[in-house]
Amino acid sequence: MTTPPPYIEIDGAPAADPELLAAVMTGFGHFTAMQVRDGRVKGLGLHLARLDRSTRELFGRGLDGDEVRALAAGALEAAGRRDASLRVYVYPGVRVAVTVAAPAPDGLGAPQRLATAEYWRPAPHIKHLGGFGQSYHREAAVRAGFDEALLTSPYGEVAEGAVTNIAFWDGTSVVWPSAPCLEGITMALLEARLESVRRPVTLADLPGFRAAFVTNSRTIAAVTAIDGTTFPVDGELMRRVHAAYGSVEGEALGTAGSPVRHGLSDGAL
Known part of the structure; x- marks a missing residue:
């Protein structure tokens, strides 16, 4: 039945x-x-x-x-x-x-100020639905006058933004936090094209970095503050980051030799 x-x-x-x-x-x-x-x-x-x-x-x-x-x-x-x-x-x-x-607008995004929140996404390697936790913390950050939330462990280890990846500049390398996070596509493209390292980053480490920036599918933007820690906008760094992303060739969505669908398959909405 x-x-x-x-x-x-x-x-x-x-x-x-x-x-x-x-x-x-x-x-x-x-x-x-x-x-x-x-x-x-x-x-x-x-x-x-x-x-x-x-x-x-x-x-x-x-x-x-x-x-x-x-x-x-x-x-x-x-x-x-x-x-x-x-x-x-x-x-x-x-x-x-x-x-x-x-x-989304092309070019670098407006500098962002981040507020920390003790929260790590479940199954962070999946860009999954139902992200109530990260949305909750991001909305709280925005209400407090910030642009984005920065997710950390209870011990202050930095993972990622609520809807972004974060990177830091130590004067030699772009440092991506090694804590579990969603490895964004923009992050992956930049990591392969910049002098990059992955290592643990804690809130106590923040004053030792010269600059920071966030990335996602919509923007690359300098970070000017994380809670009370401020960062200058490193214009040369941001130009290098933007140029690295700009060097990536786009791939055509249409499949060669296949007709483009004008309707929807049984598995499509």
Whole structure:
């Protein structure tokens, strides 16, 4: 005997696809976020590998990169965009959703001030959904007049920002904290192109650094303060970081030799 599908209403009207909506409403899944410029994405291969790896861990099967590329390219075409902020979400049943929004501004972001919070994300190696903890601390930081939260252990070891990776400059190397964190795509691209090291960083170490910056899919920005510790904006460092990111060639979303989908597959939203 088959189990009947769930019945779901939205604003008093039955949902068009209740099984798909039920999967989305679980809050269980993962995603990747990318910037698209002229139909191309920096680090696209890393995004596809992240999606496949996390899908295997969470749902026990892989996610074909060509399928993701076709869905993403089709969503871009349907939205009439060549430049965009694009996200790919994966839900139970390996249901894939693609969102297309306005692109983030190019260039370096405005300097940021960070407030520390004692919190490490669960399963930090996965860009997972349901990030209430990090959102809670980030919103608290913003209400207190900061731009972002910096997540630390109870013993003051620095891991990552709520929605960013953080790096420090010691005058010789870019230092990425070695605590468990989500290794962002922008972080991975920069780490390979700058003189970088990974090592433990604690709050007590902060006064010894010359500068700091944060990265994510939307921005690279200098950090001017972490709680009461201030940092100067090192213009030369930020130019080097921005140039390193700019040197990365974008990869085309469209799959060579494959038609772009104008509709959605059975596994797409």
